[in-house]
Amino acid sequence: MRPFNFISATDKKEALNAVSTKKSSKYLGGGTNLVDLMKENVERPGTIIEVANLDYKTVDQSNRGGYTIGAMLSNSETANHDLIRTQYPLLSMAMLSAATAQIRNMATNGGNLLQRTRCPYFYEVSMPCNKREPGTGCGAKNGMNALHAIFGYSDKCVAVHPSDMCVALAALDAEVEVSSPGGKLRTIAFKDFHRLPGLNPERDTNLEEGELITAIHLPRPIYQHHYHYLKIRERSSYAFALVSVAAGMQVENGKISALGLAMGGVAHKPWKLTAAEDFLKGKTPNEANFERAAQLAMQDARPLSENGYKVSMGEKAIIRALSQAYTKTI
Structure with missing residues (x-):
């Protein structure tokens, strides 16, 4: 160091x-x-x-019917907070699936949004990595890429985003509040917060220079009864996701009236499954519709040389997450 x-x-x-x-x-x-x-x-x-130690450590109701969680609140404090557990159980479930209890006790919400990829080429300074040193190349693209992206990557970078919390926030359509050194306060839709690699994989987010995350805004809670976070990993604990799915569902009169669906472990950012969401809205929550939604979600996947398994795994994971979200009771 x-x-x-x-x-x-x-x-x-x-x-x-x-x-x-x-x-x-x-x-x-x-x-x-x-x-x-x-x-x-x-x-x-x-x-x-x-x-x-900054004073952004509370969970408060917003004037839009949702809740605001402080960026400096720890992951454990957030996941175990009564309001989060009851109003946003999908978020709580995703956060409790991440890391160890000791790490969750230390990690902050703002820091979770900014955590960097666990691509081994990024961590090994003797290897080429455009994210670590722009212009040196991407060692993973034609190398060991079994854990890497199947969506949204570029020739410059095929790394994936590691967060579980962020997958749930993408499904929930959260917003991120940030402050700039010039005093400007702005909110960023979560779908726009993280970036795809493009030509500049060294940039993980759309934060401007020096901006500080102060809060995360959650919309009005609607997925308290039908939700599930599915995390598939190489071992049952303390591992990053090969593929994960966050599913939140609202069902009214036997039809899906609202749906939030996102994947982790498959792209440079939490991957919002918009085509599947659009297809399922207004549909009956049954296996046939879940299967079709999963096919739509995975239709644009472009596997690399060693990660083709993520396509079939991802499709099955979406079906399973949706099925478990629908049948879940609290």
Whole structure:
């Protein structure tokens, strides 16, 4: 790990001022990803600005009928919060499937949104990686890519986003609130928060320079009764998803009136299954419709040399997640 300066910000103004005046600075929440990257010499910030103690640690009802969760609240505190467990059980279920309890106790909500890929080429500094060092190439594209993307990748990068929480937030159509060093406050639709790699895979999000995540806005809760988060992994605990599916469903008069559906482990960002959502709205929640929705969801998949299994696995996972969401009772 290289030497760095450390600032523990006491409020948002101090944090934003520090990031705008210190070169190569990074915000630090719980440190469960950034510190690892610094140890591996992947991230090399000159200044660390600790923001974990800023006053964004509550879950509050918004004036739009939904709820706002603070960016500095830990994953454990969020997942186990009474309002999240009862009003957004899909989010709670997804968050509790991630990592170990110790990591969830440290990791912040804002930091979870910013965690970086676990692609081994990204972590191994002796290997080519456009995400780590633009212009060096993508070692995974024609290399070991069994864990990599089947949607939305480019010649520059085939890595996948690792978060479970973010898959649920994509299904829920959340929004992210951010503040800039210039004092501007804006919200970003979750579907627009993370980026596909394109020509600039080093950029994971559409955050502007120095922006700080302060909150996540959840819409009015409608998936309290029919929801499921399915995570398929190489071992039953403490592993990132090969494929995951977040499904939230509202059923009225025997028909699907609203649906939120997203996948993880298949793209550079949480992958929203819009075609499947559109097909299922107004349909009867049955196996035949779930099978057709899964086919639509996977029709544009482009597997790499070693990850073709994700196509059939993904289709079956969507069917299973939808079926379990429909039959779930609380």
